[in-house]
């Protein structure tokens with residue numbers, strides 16, 4: 332477990348641009364040292380803002396997009412192409428404008444896909460895809476993602492792990508179907524906390540005043556069942572990327588930093 336580190340940007344636009352630059356560097360470093368990079372994308376406003384910033388960065392062309400694996404932390408279980416699906420929004424923000432290898436874009440199934448409306452089968456299939464991508468060096472059923480990003484919801488949810496729902500209590504499976512999510516749509520697919528913790532680096536994104544309470548709770552010692560964001564950490568690094576509005580309720584011992 333790595334203790335959270337905080338980076339607070341002035342506003343959400345700056346946070347998106349700086350985080351896009353950070354992600355580009357991280358992908359380049361991973362490709363240089365391991366040949367390819369793996370990134371887990373998040374849905375939501377902050378995640379899509381980051382992808383849009385990356386799309387307009389001239390440095391995006393430094394990335395070898397054909398040597399990048401993209402995974403998702405969660406997906407809204409809706410028909411293919413639905414505008415509310417996380418992958419639809421990611422395609423629009425960035426993915427359709429860069430030369431990715433389609434075989435390395437690991438989408439979670441849609442509700443009209445090969446598993447039909449069976450969200451458990453769709454979750455199991457994603458778990459199997461992750462397990463097939465993991466090697467002996469990963470010591471488990473999930474690849475050691477270079478960066479796994481999570482948008483923090485105003486209720487402290489991350490991926491589709493909502494406070495007190497069964498998915499956040501999962502300790503064995505790496506991917507689960509989620510029912511009864513308080514944020515629409517109610518049916519979703521999500522990585523679990525054990526899968527999230529397989530990542531080398533976990534980046535939690537929180538921008539906007541509506542995230543201030545969630546950041547304060549998750550960073551103040553709350554339990555992960557009540558505050559799922561508190562249970563998200565990486566093997567080597569856990570980075571909270573905030574804007575000043577989202578940092579406005581942090582306790583003074585956390586922010587602002589003392590000299």
Ligand SMILES: O=C1O[C@H](COP(=O)(O)O)[C@@H](O)[C@H](O)[C@H]1O
Nearest residue numbers: 373374375376377482483484490
């Ligand atoms: O529904 C979701 O919400 C969260 C956070 O979204 P935001 O719009 O409040 O930033 C996101 O992390 C998750 O991937 C998504 O499915």
